[in-house]
Amino acid sequence: MTLNGWVQILVYFLLLTALTRPLGGFLYRVFEGQATLPGRLLGPLERGFYKLAGVDPKAEQHWTSYVLAMLLFNLVCFVTLFFLQLYQNHLPLNPQGQSGLTPDLAFNTAISFVTNTNWQAYGGETTMSYLSQMLGLTVHNFVSAATGIALAVALVRGFARRSGKTIGNFWVDLTRCTLYVLLPLSIVAALFLVWQGMPQNLNAYTDAATLEGAKQTIAQGPVASQVAIKMLGTNGGGFFNANAAHPFENPTALSDFFQILLIFAIPAALTNLLGRMVKNELQGWAVYSAMAVLFFAGVATCYWAESQGNPAFTSLGIDQQASALQAGGNMEGKEARFGIARSTLFATITTDASCGAVNSMHDSYTPLGGMVPLVNILLGEVVFGGVGAGLYGMLAFAIVAVFIAGLMVGRTPEYLGKKIEAKEVKMVMLALLCLPLANVGMTALAAVLPQGLSGLSNAGPHGFSELFYAYASATGNNGSAFGGLSANTPFYNVTLALSMMIGRFAFIVPMLAVAGSLVVKKHTPASAGTFPTDGGLFIALLVGVVIIVGGLTYFPALALGPIVEHFSMTAGNLY
Amino acid sequence: MLNHLRPAIVLFVLLTLLTGVAYPLAMTGIAQKLFPRQANGSLIEKDGKVIGSSLIGQNFTGQQYFHGRPSATTDTDPNDSTKTIPAPYNAANSSGSNAGPTAKSLIDRVREDTAKLQSENPDAGAKVPVDLVTTSGSGLDPHISPAAAEFQVPRVAKARGLPEDGLRKLVAAHTEPRTLGFLGEPVVNVLALNLALDALAPAKPAAAGEANR
Numbered sequence: 007m008t009l010n011g012w013v014q015i016l017v018y019f020l021l022l023t024a025l026t027r028p029l030g031g032f033l034y035r036v037f038e039g040q041a042t043l044p045g046r047l048l049g050p051l052e053r054g055f056y057k058l059a060g061v062d063p064k065a066e067q068h069w070t071s072y073v074l075a076m077l078l079f080n081l082v083c084f085v086t087l088f089f090l091q092l093y094q095n096h097l098p099l100n101p102q103g104q105s106g107l108t109p110d111l112a113f114n115t116a117i118s119f120v121t122n123t124n125w126q127a128y129g130g131e132t133t134m135s136y137l138s139q140m141l142g143l144t145v146h147n148f149v150s151a152a153t154g155i156a157l158a159v160a161l162v163r164g165f166a167r168r169s170g171k172t173i174g175n176f177w178v179d180l181t182r183c184t185l186y187v188l189l190p191l192s193i194v195a196a197l198f199l200v201w202q203g204m205p206q207n208l209n210a211y212t213d214a215a216t217l218e219g220a221k222q223t224i225a226q227g228p229v230a231s232q233v234a235i236k237m238l239g240t241n242g243g244g245f246f247n248a249n250a251a252h253p254f255e256n257p258t259a260l261s262d263f264f265q266i267l268l269i270f271a272i273p274a275a276l277t278n279l280l281g282r283m284v285k286n287e288l289q290g291w292a293v294y295s296a297m298a299v300l301f302f303a304g305v306a307t308c309y310w311a312e313s314q315g316n317p318a319f320t321s322l323g324i325d326q327q328a329s330a331l332q333a334g335g336n337m338e339g340k341e342a343r344f345g346i347a348r349s350t351l352f353a354t355i356t357t358d359a360s361c362g363a364v365n366s367m368h369d370s371y372t373p374l375g376g377m378v379p380l381v382n383i384l385l386g387e388v389v390f391g392g393v394g395a396g397l398y399g400m401l402a403f404a405i406v407a408v409f410i411a412g413l414m415v416g417r418t419p420e421y422l423g424k425k426i427e428a429k430e431v432k433m434v435m436l437a438l439l440c441l442p443l444a445n446v447g448m449t450a451l452a453a454v455l456p457q458g459l460s461g462l463s464n465a466g467p468h469g470f471s472e473l474f475y476a477y478a479s480a481t482g483n484n485g486s487a488f489g490g491l492s493a494n495t496p497f498y499n500v501t502l503a504l505s506m507m508i509g510r511f512a513f514i515v516p517m518l519a520v521a522g523s524l525v526v527k528k529h530t531p532a533s534a535g536t537f538p539t540d541g542g543l544f545i546a547l548l549v550g551v552v553i554i555v556g557g558l559t560y561f562p563a564l565a566l567g568p569i570v571e572h573f574s575m576t577a578g579n580l581y
Numbered sequence: 582m583l584n585h586l587r588p589a590i591v592l593f594v595l596l597t598l599l600t601g602v603a604y605p606l607a608m609t610g611i612a613q614k615l616f617p618r619q620a621n622g623s624l625i626e627k628d629g630k631v632i633g634s635s636l637i638g639q640n641f642t643g644q645q646y647f648h649g650r651p652s653a654t655t656d657t658d659p660n661d662s663t664k665t666i667p668a669p670y671n672a673a674n675s676s677g678s679n680a681g682p683t684a685k686s687l688i689d690r691v692r693e694d695t696a697k698l699q700s701e702n703p704d705a706g707a708k709v710p711v712d713l714v715t716t717s718g719s720g721l722d723p724h725i726s727p728a729a730a731e732f733q734v735p736r737v738a739k740a741r742g743l744p745e746d747g748l749r750k751l752v753a754a755h756t757e758p759r760t761l762g763f764l765g766e767p768v769v770n771v772l773a774l775n776l777a778l779d780a781l782a783p784a785k786p787a788a789a790g791e792a793n794r
Contacts, residue, residue: 132674342650464679
C-alpha cells in the first residue's frame, strides 16, 4: 500500500460526502414534485407522457397497486428485450452482422437487465448489435435503475407519512426519475467520458495495420452514452466484454475516478433523501456512516491483499514491490494505468453497490482480495448499494437492528417514528432469507451437477469460489463475475436468471409490504424510552447486524472457497 | 391489472424512444462535433492509413520495439468455429486470463515468460517488473510501467544501435505522470513510444522480418 493510493481513496470519499447533501436535496425536490431545473425544461414532456399513457399523476397508489404496476412494467421490459435480442440479425444498426442470440442467452440477458443485474453471459463486442445496445441495453439501464429508486422512495414514504394509505404513484416516480434525474446526469457524464477518450459513433469496427504489419480490428460503437447510465444507474453491464478494464470503456485514471463517483452518487444521496423525508437529516447521516464504516473495511482489506502480490511469483525472479517506477502487487488481470489502488477501490465500490462493472478481473485477485467483493455482495450490497436497492436493503437491516435492540430491553421497537411490529419483522426476514436460497442453494446445486462443474476454468478451491461468486452476483443483482466461469450455457443461463429474479423480486415485494404496513401507522413521538437511531450506538449496532447476519449465513461457504485457498496459497500449493 | 397495462406499454415505448433512440443519437451527434477524435476511437493515421488507436495496445514481438504486456485475448479458431486460439491484442474480443492466483497454468505461464524475457534482455536488471509477465484485464492494455520500459532499454538500444541514455530520455518524455498529480499510476504508452522510436531512427529492414504475423 502506498500513501498515494490512500490519498486517492480519501479524496474520493471526501468528494462523495460533499456531493451527498446537494444531490439528496435535488432528489427530494424531484420526488416531492417540487420545482427543479430539469423539471422546468422537461415538464411539458412529463405531462405529455402521462396524457398518452392515461396516467393521473395526482392519483396515488396503495402498496399492492404500486407492486402490480412495477411488476407489469418489468414484464413488458422483459418480453420486448428478449425478442429484440433474439431477432437482432433481422433488425437495422448491425454493421458487424451479429447473429441473433440463442434463446437461453436472450432469456438470461433480458432478466439480467430488467433486474438491474447486468450479468454478462453475452460478450459485448462479439454478440450485440448497436441496436440491441441502444434500444435494448441502454434503455433498461435507465428504467431498471429508475425502478429501483422508485421502490426505495416508496419505502421511505412508508416511514415518513402518517396514517396514510398510499405510498406514491409508480408511473410518476418512474417517469420523474428517468426524465429529471437519470437523463440529465447521463448527458453530462457521457460528454465528459467522450472527452476522456470514450468512443461515441455508429461506425463499423475499424481495421488497422499495426506497426509490425499485423491486422488489428478495433471494436467501436456508441459506448459513452451507454457507459454513463451504466455507472450512474449501478447497472454495470459492459459495452465491451472486458467492461471498464477496456481502454475504450475506461480510458484514463480520471475517467475511472469519475465512473466510481457516478456509482455511489445516487445511492449516497438517497440516504440524505431518507433524512429529509423523515424530517431529520441526522437519520440519513447515521445510515451513511454505517455504510462508510463497511466501505473502508472492504477497501482496506482488498487494497492490502492485492498489494502483497502473488507469493508464487517471488521465487521466479519477479519484482512485485511498489516503487516510483511501478505499482507492483498482484497485476494479473489489472491495467497498468489503474495499478493496485484504483483497481481495488473500483472492485470494492462496484460490489458495495450492485453495480458489477469491473476495471480489473476479480477472478485473478488473491484469495483474500477476491473475497472482499464476494463478501460485499453477500452482505446484501447495502454499502451505499445499488440505486434504491442499497437503501431499501439497508433499511431492512435497520429494522432487524432496532428489533434486536427492542428485544434486549423488552420494548416494542420503533424506527423513524414508526412502531416495528411482528408483521414488519416477518416481512423483512422473508426478504433476507430468500437470498441464501438463491445463492447458497443454487451454488450447492451447480457444485454437484456435471452441467455446473463443466463450466469451471480454475481447479481446487478457486473453482468453488467461481461458482459461488456467480450465484452470489446474480442473486445480489450485481453482475460482476469471477469471469473464468463459462456461463453461456443453457444450465447457467437459466439457473442464474432464476437467482436474479429471486434476488430482485422476492426482496422487493416483501419490502413494499413493509411500506404498506408502516404507512397506515400513526407517528410515535420519541420518548425517554426510544432507542435513538441517529447516533453512534445505532451505527455500531447496524454494522454489527449486517456483519453477523451475513457472517452466520455465509461463513461456511466462504471457508470452502477463498479462505481455504488463502492458506493453500501461503503453503505453496497449486491446482 | 388491465388499468396498469396501458401505462406499462405506453410509458415503456415513450421511455424507449427517449433513452434508447433520442439520447444515444443526440450524444453521438454532439460528441462527433465537440470531440471528433475521441468519439471515433482516438485513431492514429500514418500516410493516410489507420495504424491503430492511441488507447488500444498492439502486439510487439520485434527486438527493435518496446513490448507491451502479455495479452490473454483470443480469436475463433479458423479450423473449428467452436474453439478459440490465442490472439494477443485482439481488439474485437477483449478479455483477461481469469486465471486464479493458485492456478498451476498461471504460474507455468509466468515462469516461461520470465525466462524468455530474461534471455531476450540479458543486460537488464535482475528482476522482471511484474506488469511484463501478467496479462491485463482487457488484454488491450496500451501501457507498461516505467520500470517495464527501463527493463527493455538496453535491448532496444542494442537492436537500434542507439545510445542507452538517449533512449532513456525518449522513455522519460513518453512517460505519462499521474493525472492531476495523484490519480492512477505513471505509465508509458507503448505504441506512442515505438512510433517516436521509428521517427528517431527508422526500424532496420530486419525488424519487419521479425514480426511474427
